[in-house]
Amino acid sequence: MSITNTLTFxxxxxxxxxxxxxxxxxxxxxxxxxQEKSMxxxxxxxxxxxxxVGKLAQYLESQGAIPYMEHSEKPVSCGINFYLLxxxxxxxxxxxxxxxxxxxxxxxxxxNQKEMAKVDLIRGRVNLSVRHERLLxxxxxxxxDDFFKGRSRILLYCT
Numbered sequence: 001m002s003i004t005n006t007l008t009f010x011x012x013x014x015x016x017x018x019x020x021x022x023x024x025x026x027x028x029x030x031x032x033x034x035q036e037k038s039m040x041x042x043x044x045x046x047x048x049x050x051x052x053v054g055k056l057a058q059y060l061e062s063q064g065a066i067p068y069m070e071h072s073e074k075p076v077s078c079g080i081n082f083y084l085l086x087x088x089x090x091x092x093x094x095x096x097x098x099x100x101x102x103x104x105x106x107x108x109x110x111x112n113q114k115e116m117a118k119v120d121l122i123r124g125r126v127n128l129s130v131r132h133e134r135l136l137x138x139x140x141x142x143x144x145d146d147f148f149k150g151r152s153r154i155l156l157y158c159t
Contacts, residue, residue, distance in 0.1 A: 004031060011043050018097040019104070038107040040100065042082050044072060049082035053110075056102050057081065063089060122147060 005012075008024035008031050015022045015033065024031045024043065033041035033048070042049040049068045052060050060083045061067075068082035090096050122133040122144055141147050 007031065008043050011048050015100065018093065019100055035104055038104050040103045040107055042068065047084055049084050050100065051082050051103050051107065053081050053106055056106060057083065
């Protein structure tokens, strides 16, 4: 058994009972807790921090969760959106499960939004690069849709 698996065994077991298969991977001076490709937690010095943004972060703070950057003695910059869960959440298995699933859902939504944004990038098209994107950006064309709208204006201007 690897050092990562040994040190994170208890938290992985606890989370596996709630949400199914989870894994751990070394991240700077802590361990990232993953379900499939989604890193939803940090484990450092026997403390588990859950990733939360927006309404979930507000909810956790209202329940007494402590931000990672305030709690950890050796914080890393990747821990900005992570919170140490209070005991009242971790002891209530249904609430704990729903909060963890909410966090994973936020991560997946964020990933989907980023993928959708990439689709509209000029540099993502065949035969176009960042160089083309920067040049077009100087004349106000920031997306592929803008490119086609601008093209029609240029064609009207030239005729």
